[in-house]
Amino acid sequence: MTDTTTETTRKGRTADRNFQTFNKMHQEVADYVNAHSGLDAVSPQQVKAVLLLRADFANSDEQKQLREAHKAEREAEKKVFEGLDPEDVKAIKAANRAKASLALAEARAAEALARAAELRTANEASGEDLAAAVGDAQGEAQSEGGERRRIRRGS
Numbered sequence: 001m002t003d004t005t006t007e008t009t010r011k012g013r014t015a016d017r018n019f020q021t022f023n024k025m026h027q028e029v030a031d032y033v034n035a036h037s038g039l040d041a042v043s044p045q046q047v048k049a050v051l052l053l054r055a056d057f058a059n060s061d062e063q064k065q066l067r068e069a070h071k072a073e074r075e076a077e078k079k080v081f082e083g084l085d086p087e088d089v090k091a092i093k094a095a096n097r098a099k100a101s102l103a104l105a106e107a108r109a110a111e112a113l114a115r116a117a118e119l120r121t122a123n124e125a126s127g128e129d130l131a132a133a134v135g136d137a138q139g140e141a142q143s144e145g146g147e148r149r150r151i152r153r154g155s
Helices: 023-038 044-058 061-080 088-122 127-146
Strands: 006-008 013-018
Touching: 023 044
Parallel strands: none
Antiparallel strands: 006 013
């Protein structure tokens, strides 16, 4: 029968599962994270908990099932591309990514049009409100491409 606060590891050492205590290394890691992350302060006890529980998390049933599912997906993908040249595989994958990107852009455009129609029907909506809403939606979609598109008067 094992103690609830310690657990034997592969090397015969026991892991101290009392997260109220910590050692010098836990304090040093916490200090480093606090100095370089810009996040809320991390305590040495939290560092100890993460380091000790990481292996338990990786060996949990959910993670094992997730790894098996990813492995099955990779095997299925290999079967789909079996017998094709590497250049053909790259072209097919690029086309699939382009289709997914197009679908996402179309969904964003439909959302922006729905928002514009909603603003158009609102009693207190002005032209500036409509232009700002459409411009913001276009700016989000175009932010990856570089310069932000703006609504302008045609010349």
